[in-house]
Amino acid sequence: MPYAQISHLPPPRTTPVNVYEDARKAPVWEQAFYTIWMFTIFLPIDAFQPIRNICIAGLLGMLFLHRAQALALMLKAWPLFLLPILGTFSVFWTPYPAEAPKNAILLLLTPTLLVLLATRLRAIEFLRIVMFAAWLGTLYTALFFATLPAGGPYAAKNHLAFHMMIVILVSLGTFLNEEEALALRLIGLAFVPIAFLFQFIAGSATSLVFAVVGSALLIMVKTVWGSVSKVRHMRTIALTFFAASALVIAITVLSVPNNTMVDDFFALLGKDSTLTGRTAIWEAAERVSADHPWFGVGLDGFWHPMTGIAQTINENDHKAPGTKHSFHSAFWEVRVHFGFVGLGFFILAVTWAGLRTFGLWLREGSVANSILLVMFTVVLVSCFTESYAAGFHSMMVYFLYYGGLAAFRTGERKFVGVGQLVEHPA
Numbered sequence: 001m002p003y004a005q006i007s008h009l010p011p012p013r014t015t016p017v018n019v020y021e022d023a024r025k026a027p028v029w030e031q032a033f034y035t036i037w038m039f040t041i042f043l044p045i046d047a048f049q050p051i052r053n054i055c056i057a058g059l060l061g062m063l064f065l066h067r068a069q070a071l072a073l074m075l076k077a078w079p080l081f082l083l084p085i086l087g088t089f090s091v092f093w094t095p096y097p098a099e100a101p102k103n104a105i106l107l108l109l110t111p112t113l114l115v116l117l118a119t120r121l122r123a124i125e126f127l128r129i130v131m132f133a134a135w136l137g138t139l140y141t142a143l144f145f146a147t148l149p150a151g152g153p154y155a156a157k158n159h160l161a162f163h164m165m166i167v168i169l170v171s172l173g174t175f176l177n178e179e180e181a182l183a184l185r186l187i188g189l190a191f192v193p194i195a196f197l198f199q200f201i202a203g204s205a206t207s208l209v210f211a212v213v214g215s216a217l218l219i220m221v222k223t224v225w226g227s228v229s230k231v232r233h234m235r236t237i238a239l240t241f242f243a244a245s246a247l248v249i250a251i252t253v254l255s256v257p258n259n260t261m262v263d264d265f266f267a268l269l270g271k272d273s274t275l276t277g278r279t280a281i282w283e284a285a286e287r288v289s290a291d292h293p294w295f296g297v298g299l300d301g302f303w304h305p306m307t308g309i310a311q312t313i314n315e316n317d318h319k320a321p322g323t324k325h326s327f328h329s330a331f332w333e334v335r336v337h338f339g340f341v342g343l344g345f346f347i348l349a350v351t352w353a354g355l356r357t358f359g360l361w362l363r364e365g366s367v368a369n370s371i372l373l374v375m376f377t378v379v380l381v382s383c384f385t386e387s388y389a390a391g392f393h394s395m396m397v398y399f400l401y402y403g404g405l406a407a408f409r410t411g412e413r414k415f416v417g418v419g420q421l422v423e424h425p426a
Helices: 028-042 046-065 067-076 078-092 100-120 123-142 145-150 157-176 182-202 205-228 234-255 261-268 278-291 308-316 330-363 367-382 395-406
Strands: 013-020 415-423
Touching (some): 028 046, 028 100, 046 067, 046 100, 067 100, 078 330, 123 182, 157 205, 157 367, 330 395
Antiparallel strands (some): 013 415
C-alpha cells in the first residue's frame, strides 16, 4: 500500500489582480499614411487632388482589411450616416444632377473614412497625426506669406484663419500633454506663435477669438480641472457654478434696456449686426427653403450657374458668376439642400457626437479628450456663421464627430477582469 507524502511547505498564496488588454497601436507606416491624407484635407487645394484620390483608394483598402472592426463601429455610429444616405437619394430630385453623384459618394465616404480612423487610431494618435499634417500645412502656407491677407493658398482668408486656429489649439494641447515626447511638445509650442501670426495677418477676428478662448480653456483644464477632479463631487459643483454664472450673465445682459452690447461686440470683431452681409444670404435661404420644406432642393441643387437667386447672391457679394458660394451657416446649408428632414438628421448627429464627447471628457478629463471637447465646441459654434461642418472631407467635419467615435475607446487599453496571481513558496 503506497504511503501518502505529507508536504511541509505552506500553501501557495493567491493575490487578485486586474487584467487588461494591451492598447492597440497602428504601425508607424500606417500613421504616416493617415498623416498624408490629413495634410491633403488640411490644404483643400486643387494641386493636391491627385494625391487626395490616391489616399482615398488606400483608405478604402485599409477599410477592407479591417472591415470587421470598422463595420461594428459603423453600426454603433449610425446617426452619422443618416444625412449622407439622404444626400445620396437626393440625386433623384436635384435639378442639376451632373455633379451630384460624385458629391454623393464623397458625402458617404466622409463618415465612413472617419470611422476607419477611429477604428485604427486612439484619440492621442488621431490628434498627433492631425498635428503633423497641420505643421506641414503651416510650412506650406509660409511660402505664400505675401498673399496671406487674401488667404494665401486657401480660397479665402476665413479658411486660412480657421485652419491656423486648429494649428494653435492642437499644438498647444500637445505642449500641455505630458504623455507626449518632450521634443514634440517643444516643437508644438514653437508653432503656436507662428499660427497666431498667420491668423492675425489673415484678419479674421472671429477665428482669433476662438483661438484665444480655446487656448484659455485648454490651459484652465490642465491647471485647474485636474486638481478639481481629485476632490469628490467637486467636478459637479464646478460645472454647476460655471453654468449658473453664464445664465446670470446672460439674463443681466438681456435685461439691460436699450443696451448696445451686441453691436459693440460685433464692432470689436470688425463686423456689424448683419454679420458682414450674412443675414441677407440667410433671408434668401429662407425663401428657397419655403418652396422645398421637407427634402430641400437636393445635392448641388442651389449653388449652380443656372440658379438665379444664387447668382444674385454672388453679385451682391462681388463674386464671379457661377461661383459656388455658401450660406455661411451649416444649418441653413443643410436645410436648403436637404430640408427639415436633413436638418433633423444633422442636428441628431451633432447632438449624438456632442453628448458622447462631453461624456468622454467627464469620465477621463485627459488633455487629449479636452482638445476634442474644445474643438467640438468651436466647430459647433462656427456652424451658426460658417458652412464648414456641412461639407465633405474637412478638418472641421472630423473634429465635429471624432469625439463621439472616440468615446467607444476602440483600441484603448481595456479591462478584461480580475485574475488570480499565484505565488509559490521558494
